[in-house]
Amino acid sequence: MLITLDSQKLDHTYAATETLQALLDQIRADHVPDRLIIGVAYNGQTLADEHLSEALGQPVPAETQVDLQTGDRRELICTALREMAIECEEAGHTAQDLASRFDAGEVNAAIRDIGPFVKMWQTCYQGLTQCNALLGRDIGEFEHNGRDIGLWLHDLVEKLAELRTALENQDLTLLTDLLRYEMTPACERWHTLLNDVAGQIKEAPTTD
Numbered sequence: 001m002l003i004t005l006d007s008q009k010l011d012h013t014y015a016a017t018e019t020l021q022a023l024l025d026q027i028r029a030d031h032v033p034d035r036l037i038i039g040v041a042y043n044g045q046t047l048a049d050e051h052l053s054e055a056l057g058q059p060v061p062a063e064t065q066v067d068l069q070t071g072d073r074r075e076l077i078c079t080a081l082r083e084m085a086i087e088c089e090e091a092g093h094t095a096q097d098l099a100s101r102f103d104a105g106e107v108n109a110a111i112r113d114i115g116p117f118v119k120m121w122q123t124c125y126q127g128l129t130q131c132n133a134l135l136g137r138d139i140g141e142f143e144h145n146g147r148d149i150g151l152w153l154h155d156l157v158e159k160l161a162e163l164r165t166a167l168e169n170q171d172l173t174l175l176t177d178l179l180r181y182e183m184t185p186a187c188e189r190w191h192t193l194l195n196d197v198a199g200q201i202k203e204a205p206t207t208d
Contacts, residue, residue, distance in 0.1 A: 001060060001062075001065075004065070004068065005031055005032070005068050006069060007067075010027070014026065016060070018059060019059060020055050020057075020060050024056075024068070032070050035070040035073060036072075038069055040052055040068055040069075041066070041068075042060075042061070042064050042065070044065070073134055073135070074202060077134050077201055078199075078201055078202050080130075081131065082195060082198050084124050084127050084194050085190070085193075085194035085195045085198070087123075087124065092183075092184050094116075095117065095183040095184045098179050099179040102176040124190075140153060142201075144192075144193045152189070152190075156190070159178065159182050159183060162174075163183065166178060
C-alpha cells in the first residue's frame with residue numbers, strides 16, 4: 001500500500017487495518033496530530049462525501065495508492081464560522097422579506113418559506129457543535145460585546161421558540177413582528193458575532 005500525505009510519500013509501512021477510518025486515525029496520530037485529514041483519494045480518484053462515508057467503514061482495497069490531504073484545524077473552523085456568518089446575513093434579508101409578505105397578505109407562501117429559514121438556524125447550531133469538537137473547546141465560552149456566546153445562543157433559542165409558537169398558533173401579527181423586530185436584528189448580530197469569534201480563534205495563542 002502506497003500512502004502519500006500532502007503529496008509526500010510516507011516511508012512508514014502500514015499493515016492492513018480493519019477499516020480506512022482506523023488507518024486514517026493511525027496516520028494522523030503518527031504524522032499530523034494537530035491537523036485534520038480533509039481529503040482522501042484512491043488511485044488518484046478523490047472520494048466524494050457519500051463514497052467516503054461508505055469507505056471509512058471498510059478495509060482499504062489491496063494494491064491501492066492512498067493520497068491524503070490535510071488542513072489546519074483552526075483555519076477550517078474559522079472558514080466554517082465565516083460561512084455561517086454569511087448565511088446569517090442572508091437570513092436577515094429573508095426575515096425582512098417574510099415579514100413584508102405577511103403584510104402583503106401572501107400568507108401561505110410566507111408560511112411555506114419559514115421552514116428553510118428555521119432550518120438554516122438548525123444547521124448553524126449543528127455547525128457550532130462540530131466546531132466545538134474540532135476546537136476541543138466550547139465556543140459558547142468565547143465573548144462578544146462583553147457577553148458569553150452561550151448567553152447569546154440562549155437568547156436565540158428563545159426567539160426561535162417564540163417564532164415556532166406563533167406559527168403553531170397562526171398568530172400572524174406576532175409572527176410578523178418577531179420576524180421584523182426580533183429575528184432580523186438577531187441575524188445581523190450573529191453575522192457580526194460569528195466573524196468576531198472566528199477572529200478570536202485565529203488570533204488565540206496555540207496550546208498544542
